[in-house]
Amino acid sequence: MPLTVLSDANIKSLLQDLTHDDLITFQKSLRSALHEYSTGTQDEGCCALHQPKRTALTSGNGTTTLFMPSASSGGIGMKVVTLATPGSEKASAGQTCPQGALTLMDTSGTPFGFLNAEEVTAFRTALASSLLVARRRTVKTLTVYGAGKQAFWHVRLALLLRGSTIKTVNFINRTFSDRARDLLKGFYAIDMKIKESEGWATTKFGILTPGYGEFSRLEKDHLRAADIIFTTTPSTDPLFDHTILTNTEGRKKGRLIIAIGSYKPNMIELPTELLTQATKVHGSGHHFHKHAEEGGVVVVDTLDACLKEAGEIIQSGLSPQQLVEIGELVMLQDEPQSSSSSLDLSDSPIESFSKLDLQPENGGKSLAHVFRENSMESARTGSTSTGATSSGSRSVSRKSSFSGSHSRSGSFLGLGKKSGSVFSNSSKEKAQTSEEDKMSRWLCHGNVIYKSVGMGLMDLIVGADLVRLANEKGVGVTIDSF
CATH class of the missing domain: 3.40.50.720 (NAD(P)-binding Rossmann-like Domain)
Structure with a gap:
């Protein structure tokens, strides 16, 4: 496999020429990885279970070095960056950008990308x-x-x-x-x-x-x-x-x-x-x-x-x-937008948000409480059918998080693996859709x-897309037999 080396100048060139379509492609890759990280099972490469913890080292010269490993179903990444500590001489001199490199490898450990990390971060x-x-x-x-x-x-x-x-x-x-x-x-x-x-x-x-x-x-x-x-x-x-x-x-x-x-x-x-x-x-x-x-x-x-x-x-x-x-x-499904003009709604907060008053309907519960109840119900009824086991759990904080389950598969809005036992009841499906619609409106308004x-996972996914784009455009240095 060839190794693509991208300097800071190479990466700046690629990003400065980024088109709207390129951005949508990058977003799609990262969206999928983040979703898998939060909701996936241990069989999926981007799942949080497979992400090693990052390590920070603080030196005596006022810098902090971060070691950020990551993994996905398509490869392995390791970013090492050094940052100036606020108040240090380097920070006072304006040298606050992370300095370092990102190494990308396929699932066999063969390197396919080596990138300057400053602009990537x-x-x-x-x-x-x-x-x-x-x-x-x-x-x-x-x-x-x-x-x-x-x-x-x-x-x-x-x-x-x-x-x-x-x-x-x-x-x-x-x-x-x-x-x-x-x-x-x-x-x-x-x-x-x-x-x-x-x-x-x-x-x-x-x-x-x-x-x-x-x-x-x-x-x-x-x-x-x-x-x-x-x-x-x-x-x-x-x-x-x-x-x-x-x-x-x-x-x-x-x-x-x-x-x-x-x-x-x-x-x-x-x-x-x-x-x-x-x-x-x-x-x-x-x-x-x-x-x-x-x-x-x-x-x-x-x-x-x-x-x-x-x-x-x-x-x-x-x-x-x-x-x-x-x-x-x-x-989550976006709210429908009929045209670009629909983006410019009235700035009146009273008119814009009166539609989102959930209190009469939900008895004063916040969106958080409504969705937590829903996802915890999913966890109680669906953990067996989705294959959730104690071995699939993470830290105590993760177990007690919004998902309310011991596995990422029964997550926040049930957007992971939807088991038949959870969604067989049509009334529950309607309730699920209603809560998702409310959350979508909150995210919009x-x-x-x-x-x-x-997260190191972000570097891995974005770095791989940059290597792909560089190869398409002939940017950087390619070593055929590294």
Whole structure:
């Protein structure tokens, strides 16, 4: 098998020329892998049971090296990256991008890819986030904390997916640094023909720093106006005052909040009050103030790692029952969209979300409680028929998670292996569809928080697609007999 070697320049070239169709192909591969990770049995290669734990080594020179192994039905991956610790000399000098390499092997252990990991890491994280971005009904304003590669790729993929509806992109950074200027230049430098074809030729970009006199007011305005908020910094303090989004006015608008910057227990980007609000189970009855629907959960990329490494999750004291993996959601049916114009709904939160008031129907139960009951019922009635055994279980936290079962096959919404005993009753099928529809509406319209710390599986899947694309385009160096 030939070995394809891709330098940082090779990967940047491939990604800069990425088309909408290419992105959809990449999304399809990652969506399938994440779904298999969260819901698959031990017979499936991407299943969480087959993913080794990553290891972190902290050195005396202010760096952290991560060893991230992964496995799938198609191969094996190993990424090694070194990151500068916030506050260290390297971080102060702006050297915060992960440095390292990704090695890809087939199932026999034969190497077929060796990739520089710098651009891959940012792109694959943004690609996973884009699975949620693609579901949002209204995407007009983006607010982004940070000015690095993660910030660039999260915005770039959002523009590639939803450029025709995005009117404003607001960056918020500590200083108007060279990196911040380069970030803006990166978007301005994209060919006008590409911007026009993707629909964002007239989109406005701006950057706000604390040095500006009206920073507090403008930050509040940017956050309140945002349909999607990206936070991409290794901060050790919350980036903004929680009341901006948790008080009555802040809760009127539904937002997707994607936090990917923190990766240690002492790091935190989002205020804990925001996560507490998102996971609160509201009582029955009518509220005087209308607000966007809360799902009662925080979405994460990997349950186990986020419980151990994500500062927002740890410091908020969230339990496994208050988390759901993105892989358990990505196969939900999208809400029907008749045309591109349907994406631009009214910004009125009262009109937009009155349809999603589940309280009268469900007796005050949150979406989390409704779906947990459903999946636990599936586990009780279907664990035998789906082949669930104690040997298929994972950690205690995994057993007590949203799935409510000892196997990933009876997961969150029963989207894994649907056994006949679970779905034989037509009324249960209707109830299942109803709950899935409610979750789809929440993902499209409601307040959704997604926390990611990254997974080696993402690198493996995205890396393999990059090698495929490179071979199709003749990019990189190929060694026939390695």
